[in-house]
Amino acid sequence: MTAIAVTGHLDLTEETLPLVRAALRALLAPHRRDGLTGLSCLAPGADTLFAEAVLAAGGRLVAVLPSARYPWRLTEPQRADFERLAAAADETVTLAYPEPGPVAYRAANAELLRRADLLVAVWDGCEGRGPGGTADMVAVARRAGVPVEVVWPDGAARATAPV
Numbered sequence: 823m824t825a826i827a828v829t830g831h832l833d834l835t836e837e838t839l840p841l842v843r844a845a846l847r848a849l850l851a852p853h854r855r856d857g858l859t860g861l862s863c864l865a866p867g868a869d870t871l872f873a874e875a876v877l878a879a880g881g882r883l884v885a886v887l888p889s890a891r892y893p894w895r896l897t898e899p900q901r902a903d904f905e906r907l908a909a910a911a912d913e914t915v916t917l918a919y920p921e922p923g924p925v926a927y928r929a930a931n932a933e934l935l936r937r938a939d940l941l942v943a944v945w946d947g948c949e950g951r952g953p954g955g956t957a958d959m960v961a962v963a964r965r966a967g968v969p970v971e972v973v974w975p976d977g978a979a980r981a982t983a984p985v
């Protein structure tokens with residue numbers, strides 16, 4: 823069985839979504855025969871695209887939620903995606919933090935990495951915006967010896983400029 827975790831940007835442009843979907847489909851295809859397990863926090867953007875790709879590949883989805891109040895900040899379309907994917911998950915791990923925030927996000931990332939054989943990072947390679955973000959997770963994974971596969975197709979962009 824191959825357990826693959828995801829980290830990635832929340833703010834992908836509309837034009838980037840099909841590029842990342844195709845890249846994730848191609849990346850996950852060889853793992854289908856290994857009993858694919860996808861690990862995701864089900865955040866908007868990269869996490870949602872990854873979870874959808876895992877399910878489309880016939881894989882098992884594990885949702886790791888930073889807190890029970892995690893989805894409260896989502897917009898209505900994001901909440902619908904979150905609820906659909908949470909319902910499709912074979913397992914949900916909800917961490918015992920009262921509110922989502924940097925400490926809870928870092929703890930969720932640690933849980934993802936603890937379970938992962940590989941980390942997929944939908945990442946532009948730019949410096950991060952703080953603890954618990956994509957760049958932070960990539961750095962932690964590399965220090966821990968978890969292999970990282972960066973997905974950033976040609977033409978991909980973020981809706982907000984990196985800092």
